[in-house]
Amino acid sequence: YIFYALLKISIFYEPILLHFSWIT
Known part of the structure; x- marks a missing residue:
């Protein structure tokens, strides 16, 4: 259950992290 939640x-x-990497 925890693994599924983390996934x-x-x-x-993922898109948010990509967006942050885009800004920096």
Whole structure:
């Protein structure tokens, strides 16, 4: 369950992390 939640969160935050890397 925890692994699935982390996977879902990582998939959800991936574009955000890319956007942050874009800014910097």
